[in-house]
Amino acid sequence: MGDxxxxxxxxxxxxxxGENIGAAARAMWNFGLDAMSITAPRDGWPNPKAVAMASGAGRLLDNARLHDDVAGAVAGCSYVFATTARGRDLTKPVFSPExxxxxxxxxxxxxxxxxxxFGPERTGLENDDVARANAIVSVPVNPDFASLNLAQCVxxxxxxxxxQAVEVTHETVPLGKGDWASRIEVDKLAEHYEDRLGQAGFFFPPEKAEGMKLNLRNLWSRMRLTRADVQMLHGVMRQMVRWKERG
Structure with missing residues (x-):
């Protein structure tokens, strides 16, 4: 377990x-969290339905701390956030989840x-619960359907x-066994197509030829090609030329 x-x-x-408690445990462990406390669960504790739903995250339930009320659950904390989708008549800072x-x-x-x-499924947190928090977390949900499932909110x-806790890679493109094509490889591909298309009379009429070539070069530069892509596209053009010559 984590620290x-x-x-x-x-x-x-x-x-x-119990199913929602188990699903919340799974959601926590998906993202590396395992410090769970539970206050006054309606159906008692431990709960076999929670264990069944938690699947591989059952150890969170084994180590969950059980409390009679919110005051006991947060007694050792210096800062408490309360998640709620409803407006409150309480003067507190309101944060987005991020x-x-x-x-x-x-x-x-x-x-x-x-x-x-996190509040109970039917009603969410009561004002007495929120009053014990330092701040509110408000999720920007659809105002016409603001209720989040407990596990979804978790x-x-x-x-x-x-x-916040780990460095997140926001975009990546796995290359498998290939490498990205170099600029000179893409330039050679562009020249190959430009030469063959010129021979085929594609750049017509003559006064538009330079603009068409510029657009074609721009097309190649917009695409992120691997070396395998470049080889395949060379092969496509060579085969088209062979097919035309055979005809």
């Missing part, structure tokens, strides 16, 4: 369905203990935590 002091504690407040987890990461790095509260917050 509880290096991550926020996710507190499930009065969860109702900003909340960025703040949490900074606090935890400084040695503080942070908790995130997944969203766990994902945002993961983005």
């Amino acid at each position: 509880p002091s290096s991550q926020p504690v996710f507190v499930l407040v009065r969860p109702q369905m 900003a909340a987890m960025a703040r949490a990461a900074g606090m935890i790095a400084a040695g503080e203990k942070v908790a995130v509260l 997944l969203l917050m766990a994902y945002e935590w993961r983005r």
